Amino acid sequence: MHPSLRELLNLEQTTLQTIGNMGHFSEFQDIYVKAGRHRSIINANSSSLDFHTSFAMNIRLRADKRNSQANRSLAVGAFIEGDRVQDKILRTSYSFVLSRYDRTDGPIIRKFHFDYEAAETRNVSEPKPSIHTQICGKLSGHQKALGYKEERLSGLYPGFEKPRLPSLPMSLALLLDWIFLEFQSDPNARKIHSDPTWKNLVSQAEHVVLKPYFLAGAEYFNSTANVGKPFIKSKLYE
């Protein structure tokens, strides 16, 4: 159901390398500059990843007045923790924060993280899907370092950790691609999204991250032994 640690880290290494090499990303300067240092962030011997960036995009929403400025700051993060010896992913967390304005210390209008926790790392007394989306949650140290403020998050009730939504596995490329799909008012996002190099990367990410998930799902539903055993409860709230 999940890629190995090495497969996921290799994918993220390729993702950062691609971002650092694609000229269109230079308009999203922070992620472009940081990804250019990919060799110091992740390499063939890494057993973890902790990457965080913030950049501005043109994100026009229905509530925006016509002709008003629509640049908004967003933050993206990728965290992976694994067992190098067993080549196993223990935890991942891909985060997304969207500010109302083009600065990180302004009001936060959306905050999610897309998490995975291996069964052996979870608190057995608190059932939760192994792969889930959590709405809001507290600000991480990295997000605070990027300038986000706790008081700007209070309207989203960060202390309320539930419900968690069962969701699809994630990677940095898939997260960014989702952002570009959602916010097509940004011309650079459109250029990146239609670039063949980017499309190949996203396809590769889907093969690494989504394919094992869907194959495991198909196998589950094809097995007569699982008739009467709900998939979400059995496989996700394992």
Next chain:
Amino acid sequence: MKTLSIYWIDDESDRFTSFVPLIQGTIEDYGHSATITPVLVTDKFEDVLKDWEKSPPEPFPDIFIVDQVFSKAGTLPFQLNGNTSAHLLRRTFPMVPIVCCTAMYDNARPVEGDEIHEYAEVYHYNQLGSRIENIFSIARDYQILSTLKREESLLEKFMELAHVPQEERGSISNAFPLELRQSQGLSPTRLNELAQWMIGSLIRRPGFLYDEIRVATALGLSLGGFQKIKKLLEPARYRGPFWTESEPRWWQVELSHTLFKIFGNGMPDSTQLAGRALDGISGADYSNCYVSGDDRIIPDVVAQLYPNEEWVAVSSAHTKPHPQIRYLPPGFEIPLVIGK
């Protein structure tokens, strides 16, 4: 190595007196020998070039050092200067490198690219004392590059000569100048362009290769601490064309491989923590964030004290991209400056 034959072409004879002994002595310090033939540029310089065209000088040159501006030479045809002389020299000596030593940068006006494109590298006279090894390495390794056969791919030959790590070959291929990537064999122009790219981009720009302060910072160490364990990183050292001891470089991707060979699966998560865990390293050898000075923070980048030239180890939280550089070819890192 045979005795290096250097020809110095300059319109000021005082420079020969000042610099010839310095160059000779420094090259002898490297265990080699050099003869330096001064060629004073006068209004008869055109005749010198014609004579060389008919019959090369003895000993045959291994490298030309050329002044750029011949202001003291009197009237020269077509206002001949160092760069245009270099173009003519290249027609007669296609596989001999040419470098420029000039006071030209003293002028307020910016240097135009077409004034220097014939040179493998350009130095100010003030720098010459510290650049002699660079001149030596250019003379040494131009000859290695010039052995490329007509049917060989320039890119593949470069990968082999530079010992490019396998995992960087795709990226370096993308960064390689397009006209060179498509070349078979080696013309004099392509040879010079390859040398310029290797010296000016591959070696000098951080990305594929890192200099001492960047390697030290990647290992969580001060420059002093790094000197204690430098030998351990020899497997990552760049020893391809134009390598020098005075400006050592290391393949960035090879740093973690080298550390992994030392630590195995017990390797700490970051190269900074791994560097600090090496035998012989103590807390006094750790790097320090230039801005905060907080020893709980491990500096993760090197940034410039812009507009000064000095580079320091610092936490990336205190940096911003260089204000004048928005984009670089793939594989190279946008320089950072202290800023936040």
